Amino acid sequence: MNEKKITRRSFLKGTLLTVGAAIASPVLSQVAPLTLRDPSQNTKSSEFMQRSVSRVNYGPSYGIAKLNANENPYGPSPEALNAMNKAIQKGSYYVTAVTKLKEMIAEKNNVTPDHILIGSGSSAPLQWLATKVTRKGHILGPDLFWDTTSIMGSKNNQFTLERLPKSSDLSINLDDMEKFVTPNTSLIQITNPNNPTGLTISPTKLKEFCKKLSKKVLVLVDEAYNELTPQPEKNTMVPLVRKGFDVVVARTFSKIYGLAGMRVGYIIAKPELIEKIASFGLGDYSLNQAGVAGAIASYNDEVFLKFSKQKIIEAREIIEEAVKVNGLQSLSSTTNFVFVNLGDLNAESFRKEMAKENVLVRGIYRDYSHWSRVSTGKIEDVIQYANALPRVLEKIA
Ligand SMILES: Cc1ncc(COP(=O)(O)O)c(C=O)c1O
Known part of the structure; x- marks a missing residue:
């Protein structure tokens, strides 16, 4: 399976491009791969983005995509x-x-x-x-x-x-x-x-x-x-x-x-x-x-709630698209997590291999051994998930 690199720009452009399209695009293929949580790369001026960067040290360690507990990493609100x-x-x-x-x-x-x-x-x-x-x-x-x-x-x-x-x-x-x-x-x-x-x-x-x-x-x-x-x-x-x-x-x-x-x-x-x-x-x-x-x-902080919901939906779409591009299916989610059907692959092996890629997802629920739950973290976290996905699937296949 070929590795499919997803860049920050390909997903932050506003319209969601498929991973395949992102790779095919001569413009996007020249965009440098995402550097995870590097504060200097953050050009957004919104209060929340600024704050989420300045709080880097208080969240999961640098480079860890924590997608296993359905938290909202943009909180607490200012x-x-x-x-x-x-x-x-x-x-x-x-x-x-x-x-x-x-x-x-x-x-x-x-x-x-x-x-x-x-x-x-x-x-x-x-x-x-x-x-x-x-x-x-x-x-x-x-x-x-x-x-x-x-x-x-x-x-x-x-x-x-x-x-x-x-x-x-x-x-x-x-x-x-x-x-x-x-x-x-x-x-x-x-x-x-x-x-x-x-x-x-x-x-x-x-x-x-x-x-x-x-x-x-x-x-x-x-x-x-x-x-x-x-x-x-x-x-x-x-x-x-x-x-x-x-x-x-x-x-x-x-x-x-x-x-x-x-x-x-x-x-x-x-x-x-x-x-x-x-x-x-x-x-x-x-x-x-x-x-x-x-x-x-x-x-009643509608600004924060609206911002969080938008980010969650954006992240969810990235996950869903990555899942599809890699030939898998997921259930239709209205939440900040996605339940992914790994086909005949084992969700615990998947979790362990994902962890080696610094992506933390949930392990097996009861006897649903081929289902894996992934939460929507920050945009860079789900891009990290999307990039690790083909490598991990290939390893455990
Ligand atoms: C459906 C549902 N209910 C309740 C909880 C418990 O959340 P808390 O005790 O943090 O309010 C969770 C936590 O993940 C949950 O998923």
Whole structure:
């Protein structure tokens, strides 16, 4: 297999050129190959680009493309950084600004603050919820979804996680889900868009499903990646919470907000349910000054959110194009990651060889041994992925 070099210019031109076209173009073939994260090459004047260069030392080491945890490397936003710097000076005091953050989230979602439970990442309230429900019955989830908190939360309880059978296209089959509900099901858990597949369920179908099933059993919709979908408002199940259905929605500041390391996330549900779930965790005491200040500062920062979303889409298109050019297929993603079908190649061997190229991607999920998840990092990171791809595929073939 011939090595196909992708240059910064070929992808940053605005219109996405195919890798093949980039190689064929006499102009582009003269463009020097990308030098990874060399600050002197950065000619963009936007605040975010400047800042992302000046922060080089705080991210992954120079030359490492960290594409394994669905983070937003353009965060924290400038506003969040300022707010967090100020907040650490209040580090000797317990955090009191959680009330303000709750009010902001409530206002945006058109609910009252007692519908909101904030924790150290959405993992915290999700784990409290899993702990609560698995005292009485099992959690029903798809075969493949973000199952970390349902597994952790159900440990030491009588019931745990039951999964649907595999679906051939890796989508979540809601009809199947309905069939698998038993009197022992105490929670249905859906990740939408799903991780690691990146697939989004039709909002109309999901709404109908939630309305019907929540009359029998509590339904959790984990919307960690909702803001990245083309129409977040259409895809969210929050309106059902507002109408009083037994639906819980989870959201996080770890993804588009670029605050994964600051650990702030929340769930939205009926006040009486929030009260019950809250009793399984430490609530506000699990939070810290800087994280809450960063979340408040970035929650309504439309400039930063728009910038991040654009960059994520740009990076995703580069990944998708590289995958296609190398004869592979990926699932259609509306998130900051892409699930790539490696055909008959093993995803763990792929991960190891990619790591030797300083490209970090996820290893195997459960028994999906030929699927590899790659996150959208910075543009230079995904170009590094695209350039390493043919070499690695050749090695492990
Ligand atoms: C779907 C989904 N939900 C929740 C989380 C947990 O995120 P956090 O605890 O950082 O909010 C993740 C993390 O990757 C995720 O993918």
